[in-house]
Amino acid sequence: xxxxxxxxxxxRRLSRYSRCLxxxxxxxxxxxxxxxxxxKCIVNAAQVRKDLAYFxxxxxxxxxxxxxxLLNNIKKILGSNKEWRMALIGVGNLGSSLLAYKDFLKxxxxxxxxxxxxxxxxxxxxxxxxxxxxxxxxxxRIKEVTKERKIEIGLIATPPSEAQSVANLLVEAEVRGILNxxxxxxxxxxxxxxxxxxFTIILDNLAYLLSN
Amino acid sequence: xxxxxxxxxxxRRLSRYSRCLxxxxxxxxxxxxxxxxxxKCIVNAAQVRKDLAYFxxxxxxxxxxxxxxLLNNIKKILGSNKEWRMALIGVGNLGSSLLAYKDFLKxxxxxxxxxxxxxxxxxxxxxxxxxxxxxxxxxxRIKEVTKERKIEIGLIATPPSEAQSVANLLVEAEVRGILNxxxxxxxxxxxxxxxxxxFTIILDNLAYLLSN
DNA sequence: GGATGTGAAGTCGTTCACAGCT
DNA sequence: AGCTGTGAACGACTTCACATCC
Numbered sequence: 001x002x003x004x005x006x007x008x009x010x011x012r013r014l015s016r017y018s019r020c021l022x023x024x025x026x027x028x029x030x031x032x033x034x035x036x037x038x039x040k041c042i043v044n045a046a047q048v049r050k051d052l053a054y055f056x057x058x059x060x061x062x063x064x065x066x067x068x069x070l071l072n073n074i075k076k077i078l079g080s081n082k083e084w085r086m087a088l089i090g091v092g093n094l095g096s097s098l099l100a101y102k103d104f105l106k107x108x109x110x111x112x113x114x115x116x117x118x119x120x121x122x123x124x125x126x127x128x129x130x131x132x133x134x135x136x137x138x139x140x141r142i143k144e145v146t147k148e149r150k151i152e153i154g155l156i157a158t159p160p161s162e163a164q165s166v167a168n169l170l171v172e173a174e175v176r177g178i179l180n181x182x183x184x185x186x187x188x189x190x191x192x193x194x195x196x197x198x199f200t201i202i203l204d205n206l207a208y209l210l211s212n
Numbered sequence: 213x214x215x216x217x218x219x220x221x222x223x224r225r226l227s228r229y230s231r232c233l234x235x236x237x238x239x240x241x242x243x244x245x246x247x248x249x250x251x252k253c254i255v256n257a258a259q260v261r262k263d264l265a266y267f268x269x270x271x272x273x274x275x276x277x278x279x280x281x282l283l284n285n286i287k288k289i290l291g292s293n294k295e296w297r298m299a300l301i302g303v304g305n306l307g308s309s310l311l312a313y314k315d316f317l318k319x320x321x322x323x324x325x326x327x328x329x330x331x332x333x334x335x336x337x338x339x340x341x342x343x344x345x346x347x348x349x350x351x352x353r354i355k356e357v358t359k360e361r362k363i364e365i366g367l368i369a370t371p372p373s374e375a376q377s378v379a380n381l382l383v384e385a386e387v388r389g390i391l392n393x394x395x396x397x398x399x400x401x402x403x404x405x406x407x408x409x410x411f412t413i414i415l416d417n418l419a420y421l422l423s424n
Numbered sequence: 425g426g427a428t429g430t431g432a433a434g435t436c437g438t439t440c441a442c443a444g445c446t
Numbered sequence: 447a448g449c450t451g452t453g454a455a456c457g458a459c460t461t462c463a464c465a466t467c468c
Contacts, residue, residue: 005436007436007437007438008417009437009438010437011416011417011420012413012417014416014420015410015412015413015416015417016397016413018416019395019412020397033448033449033450034449034450035449040397041397042397042399043438044438044439044440045439045449046438046439046440046441046451046452047437047438047439049449049450049451049452050437050438050439050451050452052450052451053450053451053452057450057451058450059449059450059451060445060446060449060450061444061445061446061448061449061450061451062445062446062447062448062449062450063446063448063449063450064448064449064450065450077420078416078419078420078423079416079419079420079422079423080415080416080419080420082419084415084419093312093313094313096312097309097310097312097313098309100305100308100309101305101306101309105411105415106412106415109415152422153415153418153422176422177418177419177421177422179414179415179418183231185228185232185252185253185254187254193418193421193422195414195417195418197409197411197414198227199317199409200227200231200318201224201227201228202391202407202409203292203296203317203318203321203365203391204223204226204227204230204290204291204292205220205223205224205227205407206365206389206391206405206407207290207291207292207294207296207389208223208226208289208290208291208292209389209405210291210364210365210388210389210405211290211291213429213430217458219458219459219460221459221460222459245426245427245428246427246428247427255460256460256461256462257427257461258429258430258460258461258462258463259459259460259461261427261428261429261430262429262430262459262460262461264428264429265428265429265430269428269429270428271427271428271429272427272428272467272468273426273427273428273429273466273467273468274425274426274427274428274467274468275426275427275428275468276426276427276428277428
């Protein structure tokens with residue numbers, strides 16, 4: 001198949017297929033058709049096949065897809081087959097919630113360091129994941145520590161007013177991926193990636209749908 | 213303008229315009245052009261005008277939009293000009309994070325009750341919002357309490373295995389809006405609305421972009 | 425003059441329908 | 447016979463370009 005630009009929506013769906021396939025594998029199911037998977041994820045069967053076709057041919061005509069193989073392939077595509085090391089910036093209200101909420105992370109995403117402008121005030125807080133506390137450093141050690149701990153993703157959980165300057169620090173430290181929880185528009189240079197998690201937008205969306 | 217179906221994306225952008233306009237209003241800016249607003253939200257100026265055009269004519273040709281008027285109009289469209297009363301179901305790890313994270317909510321979204329299968333174990337936990345604790349009820353009182361407290365939105369923060377049955381209870385209690393934090397596919401009847409907040413999907417998306 | 429509101433064009437994503445394998 | 451893989455049709459969203467109005 002010749003190259004095409006891959007829609008964002010396709011990537012999101014792959015993530016959902018991934019979760020469904022994990023469930024199926026646990027149940028011991030060996031083979032799945034695009035129709036079955038589509039049904040489970042509430043999408044169109046052709047959509048499933050097209051999504052997969054962007055990346056190769058993973059199925060067998062007349063049969064379907066081997067659950068385990070497909071799962072492995074999708075994880076490889078998504079990059080979720082590797083360990084991702086993350087830093088949390090801003091250990092306030094939201095930040096410490098994220099540290100405490102161990103299910104926030106699937107196995108392969110780990111917070112390995114945290115930063116704040118006032119680390120002493122928060123030194124007692126820990127992640128419960130694996131029972132291991134997460135060290136909280138002063139924000140001015142961000143470059144040094146991210147290097148040392150091979151951090152690839154930063155979680156911004158500061159007040160919105162600080163979000164852009166924290167993003168700048170992450171860019172300087174060559175942390176290429178940012179998950180932004182602060183309700184502020186932040187911009188980064190080419191080659192860096194920001195994904196926003198704005199509860200407000202989702203709630204407003206819900207409010208709109210409820211109001212008609 | 214004749215009726216057209218309104219894209220979801222338009223609604224999400226309105227929410228962003230809303231936040232930008234609030235900032236502008238605080239700064240005392242009176243008038244804004246579609247180009248300025250677009251610039252601030254990183255979208256196309258025609259997009260801004262088209263988004264607004266779905267709902268009416270809010271601008272003045274040759275001038276632009278009055279910040280305050282536009283903001284009020286957008287809030288009215290979104291339904292974010294009213295108070296929304298919410299219930300949290302599942303006061304475990306994630307749930308108590310949501311209770312503790314007061315910035316999670318803008319002024320007009322309030323958690324007014326929480327539910328769990330084991331309320332005594334969590335009775336001590338409170339929301340810090342306005343310093344008022346949030347009462348935790350046993351899940352079997354959900355119908356009664358949502359009625360009494362006029363709850364319109366439910367936040368599902370249970371383990372994924374319980375998400376669908378909790379959704380069923382909310383439907384039965386005529387809570388029409390659901391924000392689902394549990395990584396599980398849930399379905400509801402016509403007339404009800406579910407919005408998912410899946411951190412995993414967003415992280416996988418980030419992982420994909422970083423892996424190319 | 426200058427910015428809005430909007431039909432038309434363009435781009436992107438989804439669904440259909442069927443050829444091609446197993 | 448059955449299900450995948452995919453070109454083509456369709457539909458949805460975005461951007462352009464300009465007529466319209468202040």
